Structures are given as C-alpha cells and as structure tokens.
Amino acid sequence: MDVSSIRSDFPIYSSEERDLVYFDNACQTFRPRQVIEAMNEYYELYPACGGRSVHRLATRVSIKLDEAREKVARFIGCDDPNCIIFTRGCTESLNMVAKGRLLKDGDHVLTTDMEHNSNHVPWVQVAMHQDIRHRIVGTPPSGIFDMDRFRDALDDVALVSMVHTNNVTGTTIPAGEIVKEAHDRGALVCLDGAQSTPHQRIDVKELDVDMFAFSSHKMLGPSGMGILYAKMDILERMEPLIGGGGGVGLTTYDRVEFLPPPERFESGLMNYSGVIGTAAAVDYLTRVGMEGVQEHERRLNDIVTRGLKDLPGISILPPADPALRSGIFSFNLQGMTSHDIAMIIDEMAKVLIRSGMHCVHPYFVSRGIDGCARASFYLYNTEEEAHRFVEAVKELSSVFSS
Template sequence: MFDPKAIRKSFPVLDQKVNDEPLVYLDNAATTQKPLSVLTKIQRYYETDNANVHRGVHSLAERATADYEAAREKVRAFIHARSTKEILFTRGTTTSLNWVAKFAEQCLRPQDEILLSIMEHHSNLVPWQQVAEKTGAKIQFVGLKNGELDMEALKNKLSDRTKFVSMTQVSNVLGCINPVKEIAQLAHEHGAYMVVDGAQSTPHMAIDVCDMDADFFAFSGHKMLGPTGIGVLYGKEALLNQMNPVEFGGEMIDFVYEDHSTWTELPWKFEAGTPNIAGAIGLGAAIDELSALTMTDVAAHEHELIRYVMPKLRAIEGLTIYGPLDDEKRSSVIAFNLAGLHPHDVATALDMEGVAVRAGHHCAQPLITRLNTEVGATARASFYIYNTKADCDKLVEALLKTKAFFSF
C-alpha cells in the first residue's frame, strides 16, 4: 500500500519547522528531497569505497567501478533502454540537451528547421537558439490550446524541412503531459530526430524510451530523490556512435598518439575525466527507492492529490490556475496567481505559514509571456511522493490567509 505518511519518515529534512510552522514542501518541480537510503549510500561510498573508477585494479577501485556501472544498469532498466551503451551520465538535463544541440550542429544546414513548443524550459530553448545562429537553421514554435500543446498546429508546422523536434514530456509550468510517443511518430514520418526533455516526467511516471521511440531523452537525478550534479542522456546507440564527444581528455580515449587520438567505445567516449561517481551511485539508490514504490503507484498518488486539491483551489476567488482544464491531463505541477498580488509576495506569505512554493518565470519566459500574466511570473506548487492531502489543505488554508492579510 502506498503510504505517503510512512514514506516521509525517510526524509529528515521534512521533519522541521519553518517560521514556527511545520514544513510543507511543495517545490518538488525545482528539486526533490533526499531519503535516508540515498544519503546513506553516498556516505558509504565516501567512507568505504572512495576511489576513481575503471582504471584501478585495487579493491576500492573495483568496488567503486562496480557500483558506478551498476547505477548505469539501474538507469537503463528504469527507462527501458536496450543497452547501457545508450546511457550517458551528465551533470543534468541542461548538459544533456546541450550535448544533443552540439550533435545538431553536425546535422543542420541553412533553411532546415527545429520544432519546439512555446512551453519549453530555457534548457531546451537557448541551446537551440545557439544552434540556429551557427547553422542558419530556423526555429519554429508550437503554441497552446486550452492550456495544452496544440497538436493540430504541430502537425501543420511539421515538414520535410524539420530536422529536429525537441519537446518536454511534462511542462514545468502548465503541468500538461505531452503525447511524446505520437509526436515522435510524426517527427519520424518527416525524417526528423525526436528529442524529449524528461526532467519533469521521469520522477513522476513510468518511462519507456523504446516504446515512445525517442532518439534522445534527458533527465536529472535531483528531481527524482537523487543528488544534484548528476543527470542522464539516453541516445539510440547508432546516433551516439555518430556523435562527436563534447569534452576531451582522460577516460574517453582509446589511444593517444602525438598528433591525434582515438575514442573509446560507448558510453565512456562521452565521459571525459573523473565522473561524478558519488552522484551516479546516489542516483542508483534513488532509482531503487522509486522502483520499490513502483512508478505506477507514484503517478496514481500524485493524481489523487491533484484531484483532491484542484476543486479547493478553484473555489478561491481571484485565483487563476494555468494549464489543462482537465485534471486527468495534469501532472503534479500547479502554477497560479492571486489577483492583485505579485507571486513573489504570495510565495513569501506562504513561507510564513511553512509552505514552500516557487515563484518567478520558472525558466520559461516565452511561455510566461504568452500566458499574459501581467507580472511576468507565477507562483507554483508541485507535489511528490511524501506529500499528503493534509499538505493540500495547508496550501489552501495558507492562500486564504494570504488573501485575508492583503484584504482583497
């Protein structure tokens, strides 16, 4: 049985007061908290196995290498990739998407097109802007319809000039879940590569990169119970073999001559230098935690919270909620504004009640501009495995207190 009250006991950070109020942590889209199992695994690595990986033959190095590569296999199984050769460890989603953008520079020519949605995080927009400047390719944007991706517009914008389609699976503002499997099929019909930003989906739902037929898929460890500074880029093996390494140096070479070098095999040709060993091991422990809960139950729990809290939020006069009208099409992200208040003031007032939410443009300024929020920002509450219906009630109560305090 999925029991968030029992789950939260494994998260020491949640057992505290903020401004003399019990902490209600609702900033999970930014980063999630870390369970004892992850913290212990990282600590044990540093206490007992701290050594560099792959090259050493002493016992510590062999144990560290075994744990590091075991984490890669856990990632492979978690997202249902075919081979660990397709799993590259990076610093996070941003780095992963930048690596794909560098590959795009190898492929794109003037008049080629890159198709994005208007809801993209800056990490899946700014790198493509740089690629467009360097190659002469053009960026096309797909807009919104009823708080969701406009699929008819997407179909109309796809053409044989489209070479890359890069889209988030779940919006970090709207909370909408995009049909990436359908989009990938449409992209491939036009000969385009499909790139998926999975930062907001991988922590919250079952992922099968083969079933969705993504050419590339990126996500971060810290949004799914893991440590910061570790992420993953999945790529189809044939494409990764075509890609040039982004960084050069030790670990990623086969042989170095005086005038040239050759690269080692996948996945290590992309992992120059000493990798984030503790981060990868911590991510592996996080995957163990989520796998024990099952991602089906994680998604079901979050949808239960959304179904519970949305009617209560909609009943608050002056509260505007952004995203899909159908709650069944939502993830656990809720962006909102209170009329007459800047979201930073709302977030500050909620913090005084112990409720932690995010406020700002959420690294999605084109989307915020398109939403016409007037203040160029929203507040955002986002839920995870350790949140409860009591947390939902506290959010609603804190918003009503905020309204009363500012007397409108």
C-alpha cells in the same frame, strides 16, 4: 502507497523542520536516507576513481558505475546500458544533443513555445553559429498540445526537441504519437523528461524516442546529476560536448580517437557518489512503483484544485482539469506578485512553493504574464498538507489580494 512509511525514510521529516510543507518538488526533491547512505558509503568506504586505476577500491567503483547504468537503463525501459550517459543535469544532457553536431546546415529544429531554457537557449546558441533554423509550434489557450498544429509545422524538420511534461503547466505531450508522426516524416525526436521521469513510468523503447534527457535531483537523487539516453546509432554519430581523459583511447599530439559510448561522453573524473546516489534513487522509486506515485500526485492536485478553483481573484494556469496537470498547480492571485505569494505563504504557514517565470521566460513574456506561483507535489506529500496549502492560499487571498 504508504505515505507515512515513505516519510519515515526522509530525515528532514524527523528534523526540526518536520512541519513544513514542501511543494517545490519540480525544482528539487528531498532525498531518502537510502540515497544519502549510498552516497556516504562511497565517500567512507571506497572513495576512488572508476574506470582508470586497477586497484581494489577503483574496481569497486567501476562495478558500482556499471550497476548504476544498468539500473537507470531498466528504469526507463532501455535494453542497452551503454545508451545511458551520466551528466551534470538535464541542461547538460540537452546541450549535448544540441551541440553534438547531429544536424547539418539548412536543417530545422522544432520545439514548443513552452520550453524550459534548457531546451531553448542551446538551440538559439546553435542557430548563431550554424545555419540551423529553430522553429516553434504554439500551444493553444487550453494549454493542451495540438497535434494538428504539430503536423502542420513538421515540414523540413530534422529534429523535434520538446518538453515531455511541462514544468509550469504540468501538461504532458502525446509523446508516442509525436514520435510516430515525426519518424514518418523523417525527423528525429528528443524529449526533455525532467518533469515526466520522476512522476510516471517511462519506457523509451515503447515510445521509440531517439533521445531522452532528465535530472536525478528531481527524482530523489543527488543535486547536479542527470542522464542522457540516446539510441546507440545516434550516440555513435554524436560529437562529445566535453573532451578529455577517460573518453579517449591512445592519443597522439595531433590525433584523438574517442572510445565507444558511453565513455566518450564522460570525460574527466566523474561524480561517482552522484551516480551511486542516482542508482539508489531509482531503486527507491522502483520499489514504491511509479503508477502509485502518479496516482498519489493526481489525488493531491485534485484536492488543491477543487479547494481553490472558485476562490475570488485566483487564476489557475490551464488546463483546468487537474488530471492533465501531473503534480503541478500553477496560479496567480489578483493584486499580488508571485514572489509575494511565495514569501508570505512561507512566513505565514511554512508552505514552500516556487515563484517567478520558472526558466520558461518566452512563454510568460509572449502572454504578458509576470510569472506565477507553483506548487508541485511528490510521493512524500500528504493530503493533510494539500489541505493546509488550500487554507493558506485562502487566508493569503483574504488578507492581501485585491
């Protein structure tokens, strides 16, 4: 992977901010000019509505929409583009699953104890209005998913809904094994792929996962865009979260007939430039190759972990082995809050990282931790930036940490 050629595609690296170290990629990534240009082209050349009007500009939008669906489907190993639903983000995708009335009264849902609020709050909400029990399987102190605990927790579970790669620790659960075990016991599986899809090759068919949610803005695409994949028989049973124009056939005063998927889930005028930008992001990542992206992030995480693991006062969130943490390095420094770390390191060294509880409040609260600082890497980050981060944390620790 040629990182310097990749960097030349990102306008921010030719701007006056070119020397900052952006390690907040698990929140949002930068966008290459190919994505920005594709989105601008929509607004400049064919800013119309897809799927409804029949004039030439609208037809162009409809074609782009179909192409985008095909590209996203191919990117995650799905054969049927109609199984791809465009949403406002991974949160909306997961809400569609939780609130799609797939479960009946008395059913149990199983999550991990380390879910992002996007895969926690909807289940708590559903359990307030329906007789659904939300159960949780605990993660051992090693930070590594425990298949035995999972098997023990599977009794009476109708749906397993879990974070594929964790946004705080970077660990990836053994999705293939989980799906197989769950299916053998009669449960469906939904994965929150917000932090896995941008960083590794995903093949929903190989995984045999029933539902898979992810974001566009964490993988070079536009903000406020996401995707829900689900098997067709599930989409056909799932109730749309949003009803309105575009998602239905002929309506009467008292009757509504929803169109087949995907249209029934995409009512209202869509974010067409967002969809087009998502397709451009997928093109970009496909061209680079996901294996290269994953390998590169591992290398950066290895540099950072080796550089900091013996620093007095540092605690790295487990697992210790960087090869198990994808592109995520989460840590605390004794005597400092995570927000102090993030603010000072920005001021001191122009290194941008995330701090706080990262929307995984129950994980931190249950362990009595106030939060953590998180550095997260992507394909345009360099080894030199990883070393700069290491030096900045060392300096911070020597000046402020006790």
